[in-house]
Amino acid sequence: MGSKVMHSITEKQLIMTTPTFIDLGVPAKIATALSAQGIDSPFPIQVDSLPDTLAGKDVLGRGKTGSGKTLAFGIPMVARLADSAMNQGSHRKPRGLVLAPTRELATQITNSIEPLATAMNLRVTTIFGGIPQKRQVQALKDGIDIIVATPGRLEDLMGQGLLKLDAIEITVLDEADHMADLGFLPVVTRILNATPRGSQRLLFSATLDNGVQKLVDKFLQNQVMHAVDEANSHVSQMTHHVFEASDADAKKRLVYALASGTGRRILFMRTKHHAKKLAKALTQAGIPSVDLHGNLSQAARDRNLEAFSAGKARVLVATDVAARGVHVDGVDLVIHVDPPAEHKAYLHRSGRTARAGASGDVVTISLPTQRKDLSDLLNKAKISVRPQSVNEKSPEVIALIGQVAEYVKPTSPQAPPKPTGKSTGRNAQRKRALRENGQTQNQQPRTPGSRPNAQGSSSGKPHGAGGGRPQGAGGGRPPGAASGRRQRQGSR
Numbered sequence: 001m002g003s004k005v006m007h008s009i010t011e012k013q014l015i016m017t018t019p020t021f022i023d024l025g026v027p028a029k030i031a032t033a034l035s036a037q038g039i040d041s042p043f044p045i046q047v048d049s050l051p052d053t054l055a056g057k058d059v060l061g062r063g064k065t066g067s068g069k070t071l072a073f074g075i076p077m078v079a080r081l082a083d084s085a086m087n088q089g090s091h092r093k094p095r096g097l098v099l100a101p102t103r104e105l106a107t108q109i110t111n112s113i114e115p116l117a118t119a120m121n122l123r124v125t126t127i128f129g130g131i132p133q134k135r136q137v138q139a140l141k142d143g144i145d146i147i148v149a150t151p152g153r154l155e156d157l158m159g160q161g162l163l164k165l166d167a168i169e170i171t172v173l174d175e176a177d178h179m180a181d182l183g184f185l186p187v188v189t190r191i192l193n194a195t196p197r198g199s200q201r202l203l204f205s206a207t208l209d210n211g212v213q214k215l216v217d218k219f220l221q222n223q224v225m226h227a228v229d230e231a232n233s234h235v236s237q238m239t240h241h242v243f244e245a246s247d248a249d250a251k252k253r254l255v256y257a258l259a260s261g262t263g264r265r266i267l268f269m270r271t272k273h274h275a276k277k278l279a280k281a282l283t284q285a286g287i288p289s290v291d292l293h294g295n296l297s298q299a300a301r302d303r304n305l306e307a308f309s310a311g312k313a314r315v316l317v318a319t320d321v322a323a324r325g326v327h328v329d330g331v332d333l334v335i336h337v338d339p340p341a342e343h344k345a346y347l348h349r350s351g352r353t354a355r356a357g358a359s360g361d362v363v364t365i366s367l368p369t370q371r372k373d374l375s376d377l378l379n380k381a382k383i384s385v386r387p388q389s390v391n392e393k394s395p396e397v398i399a400l401i402g403q404v405a406e407y408v409k410p411t412s413p414q415a416p417p418k419p420t421g422k423s424t425g426r427n428a429q430r431k432r433a434l435r436e437n438g439q440t441q442n443q444q445p446r447t448p449g450s451r452p453n454a455q456g457s458s459s460g461k462p463h464g465a466g467g468g469r470p471q472g473a474g475g476g477r478p479p480g481a482a483s484g485r486r487q488r489q490g491s492r
Contacts, residue, residue, distance in 0.1 A: 018042065024050040027079050033119040034071075043068030046075070049226040053202060054079060058223040060216065061204040069204040073098070073172045074113040080170060080200075081145055082120035092123065092143030093167040097195065099151055099188060101178045103128040103298060104305070108327050109174060110148045117146060129153040130298040137162050151179070151187040158194065168195040173215070176203045177344070180211030192219050238354035241363045242374065242387040243397065250391055251365055255337055257392035258363060259287050259315050262405045263332035264308070267317045268349050270338040278337070279317040286407035289315035292326070314405060320345055326352060333400060336364040339373070343380035361400055 021031040021042055034040070042050070045067050053059050053076035061072055077096045084095065098113075100106040110126045117124045125139040127149035136153075140163055147154070157163040171192065173179060179188055192201070192215070201220050203212065216223065245251035259265060259282055269275040272293040279291035290304035290313040307313040309328050318326070320340065331353045340346045346364075353360025366374050371387070378385065390397050 019047060021075075025054050026050065026075055027082065027120070029119045030075060030079060030116050033115050034075075037115060039071070043072075045069060045226060046072045050076060052224050052226070053200075056080065056200050058200060058220040059202045059204075060220070060223055060225040061202065062225070062227040069174070070109055070112045073174070073202045073204050074109070074116060076202075077146065077170050077172065078113065078116045078120055078122060081122060084169065092145055094140075094144050094147045094163070094165065095167050095169045096146035096172075097165065097168050097170070097191075098146070098148040098172040098174060099154070099179070099191065100148065100174050101150065101182055101184060102321060103130060103150060104292075104301065104321065104326050105175065106148050106150055107302075113146065113148070122146060124148065127153050127157065128298075129156070133157065151184050151191060155187050155191060158191075165191070165194040166196065168199055170200045170202070171195050172202045172204065174204050176205040176212045176215065178205070185211045185214065188215065189218070237359040238350060239359070239361045240350075240378075240383050240385045241361065241396070241400070242378070242385050243363055243365050243390045244371070244387050245365060245367060245391070246389070247367070251367060253392045254365060254390065254397065255335070256282070256285060256287070257397060257401060258333065258335055259289070260404050261333070261401045262314070262403045264311075264328065264330055265315055265333040265335060266326075266331055266349075266352050267315060267335045267337050268340070269317060269319055270341075272319055274338070275317045275319050279315070282315055282317070283410050286409065287315055287405070288313040288408050289317055292316055292318040292321060294319065294321050320349065327355065328352070329355070330358075331355075332360060332402075334360065334362045336362070339364055339366060339370060339377065343377050346377060346381050346383075363400065 018041055020040075021034060022028065024042060024047065026034075045061060049059055049061050049072050053073065061069060077098070081096050098106075098109055100109055106126050106128050110124055114124050122145040123143065124146045125136065125144045125148070127136045127147055129150060129152050133153070133156075137157070140157075154163070158165070173188065179185065198221070201223075203215065203220070205212070243254060245254050255267070255278075259267060267278065269278060272295045275291045275293045276295070279289040282289040290307050292301060292304055296304070304313070304316070305326065305328075308316045316326075316328075334350050334353045336346070336349060340349060350362040353362065364374065364378075366387070374387075388394075388396060
């Protein structure tokens with residue numbers, strides 16, 4: 001590993017001296033694209049890291065959740081790739097790669113980078129599992145400059161010979177510590193080994209620990225670390241509350257009350273089953289809610305996130321899959337219905353509110369038996385808050401609920417549409433013809449002198465004459481045949 005330089009900066013140091021994006025060397029087209037989204041001033045981590053990332057240096061970036069890490073690596077990636085002449089060829093090869101641990105985060109990163117890339121005539125695509133690969137493969141064939149991907153599907157396409165990373169100039173690992181926590185280090189290592197040695201590598205995360213150091217030692221050269229405030233620090237505009245309920249029933253009433261306000265709120269659960277169950281129960285209680293967890297298909301995830309973002313559902317009930325990568329503006333309240341297992345999860349969950357300088361509240365609901373474990377978790381997260389024994393009518397709770405939203409009558413599930421087409425099978429055609437003639441299967445026309453067909457044959461021919469088969473000739477079994485077959489099966 002090469003030498004490491006550590007830069008650290010606080011928000012207070014930047015209040016009077018914040019430069020513009022242009023001052024930091026960001027191309028005018030990118031600055032204009034940012035301004036069109038209402039982003040006119042860089043965040044501290046962007047101010048601190050952009051001079052080095054734009055200069056092509058390897059960087060370790062640490063910033064608290066909601067600090068602007070995505071643009072801190074997205075801006076230099078787009079700017080540097082736009083300067084390269086390789087994209088002028090007849091076929092574009094991927095030259096920028098962003099790895100993210102979850103599908104949601106990959107989608108959010110793409111949404112942030114795409115407007116900048118479009119302004120610089122670059123193409124971006126997202127690659128992740130859970131959906132058919134056909135469109136992703138077609139995008140690669142059409143020519144792509146930047147890939148935002150989860151490791152599993154990316155390596156799968158590489159193994160099929162559909163993707164090569166030999167032209168990659170910049171690689172970014174976002175939420176690098178979460179990659180390590182999820183066991184992605186081996187596949188991430190193989191992917192990085194497939195990128196050119198000496199290409200630029202950027203690692204951005206809210207924390208830098210665990211297996212991240214192994215990646216740093218192996219793949220970064222002469223890296224610079226940029227840290228905004230302390231590791232594991234929480235957002236100053238975020239207010240933390242710990243509400244203790246007397247028992248499970250009191251906790252349930254408290255959850256329903258906190259979910260009943262007009263603003264957006266995210267409720268975190270430990271398990272997929274309980275997240276689904278609570279979202280359904282809240283909706284039935286007149287509080288439109290959607291769930292987000294690993295058991296959902298990608299289409300269902302996208303549909304539920306869109307409903308939450310558009311305001312069709314005011315409440316998102318999620319497992320920790322949403323703690324990283326779900327960036328929805330205007331989330332007023334985050335509720336830990338089930339306290340998380342460790343402090344990093346608490347910080348990432350809580351970071352869904354109070355983003356980009358906005359304020360927000362975080363409530364952890366606990367039972368008396370969870371008091372000690374929760375205290376230990378909050379100490380590790382460096383959160384100082386006094387637990388309060390409350391119920392759904394306590395003033396502290398009423399203040400967080402705010403204006404109660406109107407009851408929304410739940411819609412009944414729509415019945416599947418009845419089939420409108422007609423079967424074209426021979427048997428269906430025969431039955432349809434009989435009905436149209438006013439006959440049933442057992443009311444067949446008979447020629448004079450013929451005997452009724454006891455077997456329901458439509459030909460009216462006697463057995464053995466082509467209409468029905470005689471016993472033992474393939475139509476019916478000889479006596480004892482069925483029992484003999486059963487005996488043989490029973491002896492196997």
